Every structure is written in C-alpha cells, then in structure tokens.
Amino acid sequence: MALQLVVGDKNYSSWSLRAALAVDLSGVACDEVLVRLFQPDSRARLLRHSPTGKVPVLITEQGPIWDSLAIAEYLAESYPDARLWPQDRYARALARSVCAEMHSGFVPLRSHLPMDLQRDQALGEMPADAAADIARVCALWIDCRARFGEGGDYLFGRLSIADAFYAPVAARLRSYRVALPEVAAAYVESIYRWPAFERWYQAALKENRG
Numbered sequence: 001m002a003l004q005l006v007v008g009d010k011n012y013s014s015w016s017l018r019a020a021l022a023v024d025l026s027g028v029a030c031d032e033v034l035v036r037l038f039q040p041d042s043r044a045r046l047l048r049h050s051p052t053g054k055v056p057v058l059i060t061e062q063g064p065i066w067d068s069l070a071i072a073e074y075l076a077e078s079y080p081d082a083r084l085w086p087q088d089r090y091a092r093a094l095a096r097s098v099c100a101e102m103h104s105g106f107v108p109l110r111s112h113l114p115m116d117l118q119r120d121q122a123l124g125e126m127p128a129d130a131a132a133d134i135a136r137v138c139a140l141w142i143d144c145r146a147r148f149g150e151g152g153d154y155l156f157g158r159l160s161i162a163d164a165f166y167a168p169v170a171a172r173l174r175s176y177r178v179a180l181p182e183v184a185a186a187y188v189e190s191i192y193r194w195p196a197f198e199r200w201y202q203a204a205l206k207e208n209r210g
Helices: 014-026 042-047 068-078 089-104 107-112 128-151 161-175 182-193 195-206
Strands: 003-007 030-034 057-059
Touching (some): 014 068, 068 089, 089 128, 107 128, 128 161, 161 182
Parallel strands (some): 003 030
Antiparallel strands (some): 003 057
16 A cells, blocks of 8 residues: 555645655655645545544554654654664754754744745734744754755755755745845755755645635
C-alpha cells in the first residue's frame, strides 16, 4: 500500500504544506488526497481519513498519523537515508527545538498573517505582537544560518524538516510584503527556489478562493 497524504487547500493550509514538504524530502512514493476546506461537507469528508477531522493526515499501512510534526518524525525514522534531520547531534537537537517552537508558538504571527499564497499586499498596520514574532523568526533564521548554514542555502545547510516547518512562514512574509534583514530575505528566496515548494505554490495560485 502506498502512503497517502491528506491535505487541505494549498493556498491556505500551512500545516498541510509542512507535511507535504517533509514527504518530498523523504523521497517516498505518496499519493495526495486534497480535501477542500471551508465547505459544508469538509469536516465529514476529513473524518473519513482523520480522527480529528483536520489536515494533514498521513495514511500508512498501520493507520493514520494526524500531526505535522509526528508525520515528519515518522518519515525521518522510516527513511533514515534521506537525512531529514541534520546529522550532527547538537544541530539535530536545535532543529527539533526550532520546529517545536514553530509548532506550538508564534500565535500572533499566524493569527494576523494567515497563510494566503495568492496574496501580495501588506497589512495596513502591523500589530505589535505579530512584529515581535517576526523579529524572533528572523533572529532564529539568522542564528541557524550563521552557525550551520555553510553546507547550503537552508537553515542547517541542506534541506531539512526545519525548512519544511518554516516554509509557510517565509511565504507569509512575502505575501504580506514584510521588510526583512538581508539574511532572512535571502532565506525566503531560497524557500521559493525549492522545487517542492514551487510546485505547491503554483498549484495554490490556480485554486479558487474560498
């Protein structure tokens, strides 16, 4: 049985994007099942795949996995040769730390700047709590790039789960035309050059809104 990844609208579903990028990094064959969100039957359709009625969910031979970080860890353990986490022990721990911070934090950023890949317009006024989150994200990116970025253009040099988790943030910052420090701006450009992200982005641009 091939794996299946159930995702929501590509324009809006940041957590679906994270899981899809992790699947791409693993190199495993995986069928995509897209369920449009914000429709009268969306929850009923999602409950056919996921006990939470939410996306993403990875369908395996053993059953469903319904959290982006859990999906990423499952893929990393199942396909170790893909090296989804950095190889160095400390770098790997730090990559997990920054993913966990994204997973549980940055609520103002996510609330005030929801992912909308079709958007290309700044906010009229940036809320202070969202600006603080953006400053923290930029500091995190700059630190990771300075300490671990010598091997490539991404947070830990080569692509990793950490980049999958911050790609939707990079997309938000571009969609809302946020001015960024040089290193952070260069990292956003790197995300947009990632072929897996580019494919998702182009598909998102073709979706009907709503």
